[in-house]
Amino acid sequence: MARRRRDLHVGIVGAGIGGVMASIAMAHAGCTVTVLEAASQLGEIGAGIQMVTPNVARLLIKYGVDKAIGKDLVRFDEFNLRRKDGTKVGHTFIKQVEDATGFPWWLVHRHHLHTGLVDVARKRGVNLRINSRVVQLQQQPDGKVFVTTEHKHTYTFDLLVGSDGIQSVVRNTLFPDVKPRPPNGNCAYRAIVPYDEVRKDPLTRELVEDKNGNLVKTMEVWMAPTGYIISYPLSDCKDFNMVLNHFQEKPVDCVEEVSLEEVKDQYKGYDPRIKRAIDMIKPPISRWPLLVTGPLDSWSNAEKNVVLIGDACHSMVNHMAQGAATSMEDGAFLAQCLGAVVDGRLSISDAVAVHEKCRMPKASYKQQLSFLNGWLWLLPDGPAADARDRTMKGELEGRVSMRSANLYGDPTTVLECYEYDAEAHARDGIAAWLNAGRPVRDATSTVERLEAEKIANWFLPEGHKFPIRPRM
Structure with missing residues (x-):
């Protein structure tokens, strides 16, 4: 018997990177989408x-979205981990990561990424509404969600998605006692210097050029117990970006403007090349908090028609650059679940339940991974830092490491974090849910579909993949 398709109107609160990515994927899945x-x-x-x-x-x-962004997506060649004096202790060829995962690793200015997402969302028919601050959510007797904005506009949705960031109105409505917090005094300055200035200075030139004067595109990290610096190119190599990690005695919970002298004081003993690049920074300069939300016991309300994604439910420290990535994964995963609602396989409450069951552990993993990577970069000088650096020695010698403290190139992290396919994970989660919560296995071999994908099917051409034939 043919399944009956249903119309599904989804409201998304927040038009940041995660919310707009979610709107694109949900529109593609057959939903009508309004973003407030x-x-x-x-x-x-x-x-x-x-x-x-x-x-x-x-x-x-x-x-x-890649085509909408165009040349402002920067491909880079290598990642280098250094001691604060510039001594290289770890190295990853980015092409090796790309070859292992099958996809590129790009660097992009957040504005260019967001603009590309918005452009695609509009082309896919998403209704993007500005000046629409949500102030109230109400459950309706028919199972829908009634939303009111501060300008008294009202909307009714089958499902409401809270993608409104760290200070989420939706989360505050569902879980008023949850407050994002800085786990310690660690925080970050952020600054951009024109690439041309870096290339003109004889001292900093070698950060962005080879000995023949050719442009090089690398990501560099200088590690020290007092803070690390990470740099890389943006905007078609017009901008040299720096994130300057450091500690404050009192945990920072809001953005603060600081002086250039304060920034310089934090990095007095570092590599002269990066110190000179810091001298090129033009005010204003801000200190950014690193706030963590959760892990929460739930991302949804009791009725399962309001659900959180992104920083609203799992903000994390920035040491793996996975905050926005995890938000985009959330939206793509949830969209697959809602596609199963549209085609009649799942109810809305089941779709939200699948999303939480699968995505909550993954987001918690990303939060832990991010914190641990920062901890590794900030180890005190001495036996601990020396042991960390020894794990990366093979990378410098061109050998393949089975394990490494360089998490940007460590084989386990690459496969668990960078090879992860949120949409495939969702399809597997849906199949398991429809199979009474049990993983989908082949009837004769007992091989699970997810394991077949990870171990065998990732390199096999179509027609040769390991077949999963569930018992009927």
Whole structure:
């Protein structure tokens, strides 16, 4: 018997990177999507950088966002980990990561990423509403959600998605006692210097050029117990971006403007090349908090028709550059579940339940991974830092390491984090849910579909993949 398709109107609160990515994927899945944004214009406010690691590059490519961004997506060649004096202790060829995952690793200015997402969302028919700050949510007797904005506009949705960031109105409504917090005094300055200035200075030139004067595109990290610096190119190599990690005695919970002298004081003993690049920074300069939300016991209300995604439910420290990536994964995963609602396989409450069951552990993993990577970069000088650096020695010698403290190139992290396919995970989660909660296995071999994908099918051409034939 043919399944009956249903109309599904989804409201998304917040038009940031995660919310707009979700709107694109949900429109593609057959939903009618309205996005309510509090600001008076569309655009990302906040830290101006983003790493598009392979786990989300696959999403940008699928939905055509990569073409909308164009040359402002920067491919880079290598990642280098250094002691604060510039001594290289770890190394990853980015092409090796790309070859292992099958997708590129891009660097992009957050504005360019957001603009590309908005462009694609509009082309897919998403209704993007600015000046629409949500002030009230109400459950309706028919199971729908009634939303009121501060300008008294009202909307009724089958499902409401809270993608409104760290200070989420939707989360505050569902879980008023949850407060994002800085786990310690660690925080970050962020700054961009024109690439041309870096290339003109004889001292900093070698950060961006080879000995023949050719442009080089690398990501560099200088590690020290007092803080690390990470640098990389943005905007078609017009901008040299720096994230300058450091500690404050009192935990920072809001953005603060600081002086250039304060920034210089934090990095007095570092590599002279990066110190000179810091001298090129032009005010204003801001200190950004690193706030963590959760892990929460639930991302949804009791009725399962309001659900959180992104920083609203799992904000994380920035040491793996996975905050926005994880938000985009959430939206793509949830969209697959809602596609199963549209085609009649799942109810809305089941779709939300599948989303939580599968995505909550993954987001918690990303939060832990991010914190641990920062901890590794900030180890005190001495036996601990020396042991860390020894794990990366093979990388410098061109050998393949089975394990490494360089999590940007460690084989386990690459496969768990960067090869991850949120949409495939969703399809597997849906199949398991429809199979009474049991993983889908082959009837004769007992091999699970997910394991077949990870172990065998990732390299096999179509027609040769391991067949999963569930018992009927």
